[in-house]
Amino acid sequence: MKKNIITISREFGSGGRTVGRKLAERLNIPFYDGEIIEKVHEETGFSQDFIKEQGEHSPTKSIFSYAFVGRDVNGISINDYVWNAQRKIILDLAEKGPCVIVGRCADFILRDRDDCFNVFIHADEKFKAERIVKEYGETDKSPEKRLREKDKKRKINYKYYTDQDWGVCDNYDISLNTGTLGIDKCVDIIEELVK
Amino acid sequence: MKKNIITISREFGSGGRTVGRKLAERLNIPFYDGEIIEKVHEETGFSQDFIKEQGEHSPTKSIFSYAFVGRDVNGISINDYVWNAQRKIILDLAEKGPCVIVGRCADFILRDRDDCFNVFIHADEKFKAERIVKEYGETDKSPEKRLREKDKKRKINYKYYTDQDWGVCDNYDISLNTGTLGIDKCVDIIEELVK
Secondary structure (H helix, E strand, C coil), rough: CCCCCCEEECCCCCCCCHHHHHHHHHHCCCCCCHHHHHHHHHHHHHCCHHHHHHHHCCHHHHHHHHHHHHCCCCECHHHHHHHHHHHHHHHHHHHHHHHEECCCHHHHHCCCCCCCCEEEECCHHHHHHHHHHHCCCCCCHHHHHHHHHHHHHHHHHHHHHHHCCCCEHHCCCCEEEEHCCCCEEEHHHHHHHHC | CCCCCEEEEECCCCCCHHHHHHHHHHCCEEEEEEHHHHHHHHCCCCCHHHHHHHHHHCHHHHHHHHHHHHCCCCEEEECCCCHHHHHHHHHHHHHHHHEEEECCHHHHHCCCCCHHHEEEECHHHHHHHHHHHHHHHCCCCCCCHHHHHHHHHHHHHHHHCCCCCCCEEHCCCCCHHHHHCCHHHHHHHHHHHCC
């Protein structure tokens, strides 16, 4: 079975999104990232910024909120509502054919297909800290703190919806360190494996 | 900096040892596995079977034993004594030049060098179960139980001596699934990256 649906999970700042975009360009297949957010927006009516934040981040805050303010859409929390919409969209996109999907627990959502190639992209803190300052600019928080906060949310979100641990080798076909290998070399390796 | 000391950590049954042996043959550099056990034997006087078992496996049992029977060699537990001897031997072997070292927390022991390339080899349970029956024969225990027991010991041993989690992508430059990629393809990828 040819594996031509490539899911890319990534640490914040590792360049995983860039790896995915370049890979999709080389393979001439769709790259789904912003498009998923747009589709969830169409489906749910929530703002794209809200979906971007909720779609990959810890549901814990909202769970506590809902304990006090009640549940919202059709009796389920907003987090679960966004998750369900996102899950359905990812399943539909995979049905359309070869593609690259970044983040959003796609490796788990598509686990029953045998044409998925699951990748995890990571790097050491120094590489990621320098990269986020270069890519997204400085903020009041230190880059290290921004990295830790973002990945902590992704980790909790992944655990909550998949009951698996994020960033554990066993969940992926390959994991690659962009800090030591370089972004382009990572694209080369994946391209060669799925071509 | 060229990375020509390759450490290979691996799940039991994944074929990580075979990947290491083939890689060392192709690169024409020493492959250290049994040699480390022999050297620890020379250094400590313990039997090779005992060292094989202690060198990568959970120290927990012995720790509890020592609480009752006292400590043994120079006031430290036998586990720590074997660990120290093994650690020193691995540091010395790396000093000698390019090589492949399998298991024994070598990735952690050599973490201060910048010429190490750290690999984790894993596979799904079905692939590993079939492989251990083919390689090592059947026993009274189910292959799945043998896999779980062995890797649990490796995991605890790694945590105890490194304070890191075993099999987490962040500890390695690359992790590869031999079950989906095949053993020879994994050798190809690593060879190309370190050559």
